[in-house]
Amino acid sequence: MIETLNNYGKTPKKIVFNVTDHEHAQLIIRLKHNSLTQSEFFKAIIEAVNNNDEHMVSFISDYASKKKKLNKSRIQKNKKFINTGLQKLSDFSLNEEEVEDVFDLIAQEFPEL
Secondary structure, eight states: OHHHHHTTTTSOOOOOOOOOHHHHHHHHHHHHHTTOOHHHHHHHHHHHHHTTOHHHHHHHHHHHHHTTSSOHHHHHHHHHHHHHHHHHHHHHOOOHHHHHHHHHHHHHHOTTO
């Protein structure tokens, strides 16, 4: 169990889905035009989704609305929750530089650590 927890986030996973040969060819052409591999593209999409990138959130909301996956009030609630969460992160969390400063201070105070 502990070993499983220690490896969390390190185990590669495959994401598999089917598209038509024509859709795949179009994708490859567009990616080549932008000098991207399929892997780079999908990893960038995953990163954008996981980081609540504003463009990706907007795209997903528009897509979900168009496909009638979510109604407009649910989409508005989602946007409100995301904005509230981002504001709280901004208000209460440290940026990477501030975290580094904290670790530097600890290292100065306790060099044996």
